Amino acid sequence: MAHALVSKGCRIMLFDLWGRGYTDSPLGVKHNPALYAKQIDYAVKSSQLEWSDGFSLIGFSLGGGIAMHYAATHPELLDSVVLLGPAGIVRRLPAGYMKWVFKFPVLDGTAYVRRAVAQCVGATTPLAEGSEVTESEGEGHTVERQKPDMAAIVQWQWNSHEGFLHSFVDTLRHGPVMHQHEDWRAVCRILKMEKAPAYLTGGNNGLYGSKLLIIFGDDDTVVLKSEVVPDMEEMLGKGAEDHLVVRDVPGGHGFPSTEGSKVVEHIAEFWRLPSG
Template sequence: MAFSVAPLWSATNLLVALSSLAIFVLLRLTYPINNPMTPRRAIPSPRETLIPFLSRSQATALPYPPNFLPGSRDVDTPYGMMRVYEWGPEEGRKVVMVHGDTTPGPMLGPVAKALVQRGCRVIILDLWGRGYSDSPLDVPHDARLFSMQILFAAASSPLSWTGATSGGFSVIAFSLGCGVAMSFASHFPFLVNTIILLAPGGLLRRMPDGYDSLFFRYPSLVPLAYLRRLVGKILGVTLSGVPINQTLTETNVPAAPGVPPSSETKENQDLDIPAIVQWQFDNHQGFVHSFVNTINHGPLMHQHSEWSNICKIIRGESSSAPASSLSSQVHNSKILVLLGEADGIVLVNEVSEDLLQILGPEHIEFRTIPGGHGFPVPHSEDVIEEISKFWKLQVVD
C-alpha cells in the first residue's frame, strides 16, 4: 500500500505561509517600508507642490495664501521646511503662538494682530503637516517633534529670542498646541516666562469622536484613500474638493517659491476656517499622514507627568531650572487657562479638576469664553480682553 505525505506537506506549507505573513505584518507595523529608490525625509507642503504653479493673483486668492500673515519665512530644519510668521515692535513683549491639530497658524491670526497692536512681537508657526510646513516621515509626531518647532522658530528670528539677555518669551497655545507648549516649557524653562492655554488638550480623558478608530492605529496597513475618508469625516470636509453644503459651528471647528513670502499681507481678508480646513485637506499631500500620526503619538492625552514637571518649576520646586526661568519669572503668578463654555472636547469641569490637582489654585487662573472648542476664532475679542487683563496690556498708539 502506497503512503502519501501530501496532506502533511500541505499543512506544513500552510503553517509556514501563515507564520511568514504574521512576521511580515509585525515588521511592517514596527518598521514601515519605504521605497529605497525614492528616499524622502518629508512630504512637501503646498509651498512646493502648489504655489509654484499658480500666478501671484491666484495664490493670493487662496483660502490660505502665502501672504496671509505678515513677516513670513520658511525655515529649513532636519525634519523638513516649516513656515514661520514674525512681526510686531522689535522691543515688544515676545510671544510664540501654537495652534491645534487640524487648522494651521492663521486661526490664531486675529489674536496675534491684536497683541501686536498692544506692543507685542509675535511668532506664529504652522505645525508639521499643516499649512505650509512639510510632513516629516519616519518620525513620530509627538511632543518632542512639535516642541522642537518652537525652538527652530525662535532660533531663526533676526532678533534674540533665546539669548541670555533676550528676556525669554511667552507662549499662547490652543488645543494640541497646549501639550506642545507645556512640553517645551518643561525642557526649556529658562526660555519661557509666561504660559496661556486656550482649550488645552494634553489631559483629555477621552479622544474626540472619530479619533479612536482602529484603522488609525495601524495606518501602514490601511489604504491611504480610506484613511483620507476617515479624516475627512472628522473634519467635516468632502473628498471632492468642494466644500460641503453646511457651515461649521463653533463646537465643531476643527479644532512659497513660486510666490515668495511677502510683507504685503491681505489685512482685510476674512478668516474662513472651513475653507482653510478644506484647502489644507485637498492640497497638503502630507496632512493626512501627520494628522493620523499625531492621533497616535501627539500630546493629546496622558501628559500629566510632563505637566507636573512644569508645575514644579512654576512652584519653584525644581532644582534643574536656572534662576532666570519660569521659577523666578512666574513664581507667585499663574498660568491663564481659557475654556469654551460649550466645548464638547475639552470639558470645563474635567480640565479644571485635573489642572487644579496638578498645579493648585494659587498658580492657575481659569476664565470661560462663549462658544465651543473653536472659540478663539469667533470670540477673539473676548480672548484678547482676557489676555490683556492678565498681562496688563494696552493698545499702543
C-alpha cells in the same frame, strides 16, 4: 488675535505645525511632543529677531499640549504660558478620533483612513468661494482683512497638502493629545517652586513661581473645563488658585476664531497689557 496683541505692543510669531498650512510633513519620525518642541526651537532660533530673553507661548488645542511639553522641558526660556482649550490631559476624544484604522501605520493612505480623517476634520464639502484671506492697502495705508473661513482653510489643506493626512494621523498616535500628565505635573512643580532649577543661577527665572492662564469655550465638547480644571487643581495641590487663572468665553472648541477679541481681553489682563 495676533493683530490685536500687536496693537497692544506685543511681538508675535505665528508658524504652521508640521504637516499643516504651508509646512512640510516630516516622514520617518514620530509626531511626538519632542518633535514639536524642536519645531519651536527651529522657529525661534531661525528668526532674525532676538527671542533669547524670554517669550510667552499661546497654545490652542493640540498647541496646548505642545506648549506644556515645551514648558516642562524649557521653562527657563518662557515668561508665561496661555492655554486655549488645551489638549494634553483630556480624558476622552470625540469618537471619530479613536477609530481603529488610525492605530495601524500600514493602513496610512488607504481609502479607509482618508475617509476617517475627512470626517474628523470636516473636509467633506467643496472649497467655499470667496474664502481667501485678503489684505489691501487703501488711502492712509490702512489694511482691510477678511475674516478667514476656517472650514474653507481646512478644505484647502485637505485638497492641497500631501503630507497633512500623515501628520494628522501620526499626531493622534504619538502627539501630546492625551495622557500628558507627567509634563503637566512637571510644569506645576515649577509654578509652585517645589524644586529650584539650576537655571535660576543664570538670572532668568522663567516660569518659576509664575501663573498659568487657561481659557475655555463654555460650549466646548472636546476639551471640558469640568475635567481639566479639577485635574490641574489636584496637580497643583494646596494654593492652586495662586498659580492657575481660569477664564471662559462663549463658543465651542473653535472659540479662538469666533471670539478672538474676548480671548485677547483675558490675555491682556493676564499680561497686564494696556487696555483699549
